[in-house]
Amino acid sequence: MSLHLWLIKLATRSNVARMTGTGVGPKLIEITGVEAGYDKAVVLHDVNFHVHEDQFTGIVGPSGAGKTTLLRLLLGTVKPYAGTVTNAPDLRIAYVPQLETVNWNFPLTVSECVLMSRPTKRKLPWSTKPERDEVTGVLERLGIAQLADRHIRDLSGGQQQRMFLARALLRQPQLLLLDEPTSGVDVSTRHDILHLLADLHEDGVAIVLTTHDLNGIAAHLPHIVCINHRVIAEGTPKEVITPPVLEQTFGARMEVLEHLGMRVVVDEQPEPRGSVSN
Amino acid sequence: METLLEPLQYAFFQKGLLVASLSGALLGFIGVYIVLRGMSYIGHGLSHSIFGGFAAAQLFAAQFYILGAGLWGIASALAINTVAKKSRVGADAAIGVITTASFALGVALFAKFGTSGPSFESALFGSILGITTEQIIGLLAVIVLTVGFVFLRYRALLFATFDPDVADVSGVKVNRIEAMLMVILSLAILATLTVVGVTLVAAMLVIPAVIARMLTDSFGTMLALSTAIGTFSGFTGMYISYYAGVPSGTMIVLVGATLFLIVLAVTGGRGLKRSVGLDAH
Structure with missing residues (x-):
């Protein structure tokens, strides 16, 4: 099939059934009870995670929490020590690397x-x-x-x-995986990329990306997975971006504000020490 | 003009010129992949390693020394490939040990038992003399194999060179392609050894590719330019070596190096910037 026809097909399909992005369509990849890492060091424990045909998911977590490892599990470049990763037959996955890793x-x-x-x-x-x-x-x-x-x-x-x-x-992928697609780009580029991905998702491509940007990216996505060596929470930004989940994920207290129906995360200010009160 | 045409009446010179030009082309062509993959040092090591095989093989079966050296070369190429993959740290040290030991063995065998094939000096620095028709056929066979492999696997090879991780998940058999590239590299070194010489082969893998990179930003153009520059260096170097009475490999490399300086002077900082960190991953 030509790329043009493929894009038209995707566009028509998305007109018939509006995608929600939270993952209700047929499963593309199923990760069950997986333990994975590098050189025998376990980075991820007991991960259960599904990617559906209409998914648009952000994987968030601190550095070294296993975001990229999870992405690589989906890609198939990291093999699990335990558990299973099952792909839909003839699944076409495409991967967008981090810009920093390119020569x-x-x-x-x-x-x-x-x-x-x-x-x-x-x-x-x-x-x-x-x-x-x-x-x-x-x-x-x-x-x-x-x-x-x-x-x-x-x-x-x-x-x-x-x-x-x-x-x-x-x-012509069914699933697009992106590793930190907005690291090192300015705010307007970040918006552009996000809109572009939303359009692709609208056209029927499932998308999973990693990000450390809670406000700029994660809060705008329909579905988020918080990980810190295991899956801490999974759901819509409203369900997941909460102080208890964030504290468990990042190991730091954060405040969550609501602005125009969106979640906004701010670092909790430490108590001012030695402040002089008049 | 007559002085230029004079050596052409000798059959040995015609053969030498043909083999030098074809060798330059082959090394320039494959050198693009070697340089971009950061394998220049592997090329250097491999040529030294093959020398050991070459010396050992001709002890046992003089007429099959090419075969022996070829097997030795392929074996060390695959061994180096495995070592380089397994441990990033220390890979260059391991390559250094294996290949220089093999080279030392070759030198010792040569010194002790002499040679029935090419002379010691011509094996090291290349020679215009004693090029046989079999060698020309061998070189042509390696060229056909190399060009065929690159043509049939052009995109996969480019993908695996630029971005091995993504290529791997995009259905490119990266490991197989890398192993094949190593085998082809060792065959190319072997086939060009007698004209360019063990110690100078690595230079001809690197110089044309670097000059080509300074002149273009396109991969396809770099491949064509590097082949042309290699051919020119081989042809011109061989000609000059005839008049200068020095080993052919030295002049081939010196012509390449002169071209490098000229291109550097013309392109200036822009060319240099293009060629810096070519193999950075």
Whole structure:
């Protein structure tokens, strides 16, 4: 199926049934009783977690809590020590790496980068006209078509993120995994990326991302999982962004305010010490 | 003009020129992947390791020394690949130990038992003399294999070089591709050994690729440029070595190094910036 047709199909489907993002559709991945980590050190204990077809989930937690490990479990690059990870048959997953992990000096234009992920049965290295059209189509959709021949380092953080999204979308994924998609980008880029992901989700792509940004990202998502070596809580921001859950997750007391129906987290101010009262 | 045409009347020079140009092309081509994957040191080590195999093999079966050296080379390539993967820390030290020990063994065997194949000096620094038709056929076979592999696996190889983790989850058989690249690298070193020399092969893997990177930001263009620069260095270096009366490998490398300086002067800081940290992951 061409990418164009795929996008149309997704768009029609989302018009028929409006997605909620909280995970009620058929399961794509089922993680049951999983213990996982690296080099025999266990990072995650007893994790039960499902990804559904219409899910849009943020994994939040402090550094070293196992956010990336959970993402890698979903990807299949980390194998569980115990428990099971079951994928739906022929599940197509695409992954957007953290920008910090990329070698930006690699000689690569934007279109070369996007095209590399496209599965091909062709026996020749150069791309065909339909393939180039496909790349142009997906770059246009993400608003960076004019940058196709630029070197990857010449892009802004937001544009780089879009480029990797384009590469991921070319695989026509059912599930999109993103590792810290908004780290190191400015506020307006963060908004852009969030809107873009919301559009993709609306079009029927399940999305799971990790983030440490509670107010900027997590509070805007339909579904959040809080982890700290195990799943502390899971649910909508209203259900999950509460002082007890946050304290259990981050090990620090935080205050939760309500602003225009949204949860806003602020660090709890320590009692002022040695303050002079008049 | 006549002086330039003069050496062409000798069959040995024609063969030398052909093998030097093809060797430069092959090393320039595969060097792009070696440099971008941060494997320059592995290439350096591998060529030294193959020297040991080369010396040992010709002791037992002179006529099959290429086969022996090839097996030795492939075995050390796969061993290095495993070591480099298993432990990031200390991998370079392990490679250093294995390959220099193999090189030392080769030198000792050469010194003790002499040689029935290429001379000691030509194995180290390359020689225009004694190139056989079999060697040319072998080199052509390795070129066909290398170009075929890269053409058929172009995207997968690029994906695995740029972003191995994501490539792995996108259905690219990264481990298999890396192993195949190591095998091809050892065959390429082996096939170009007699013209470029054990100690200078690594330079020809690196120099054309780095020059090409300074000139372009596109991977496809870098691959083509690096091959062209390798070919030019091989051709010109061989010609000069004939007049200068020095081992061919030295001149091939010096032509490459001169090109590097010229491109550096022309592109200035921009070219240098492009080539810095090429293999940073």
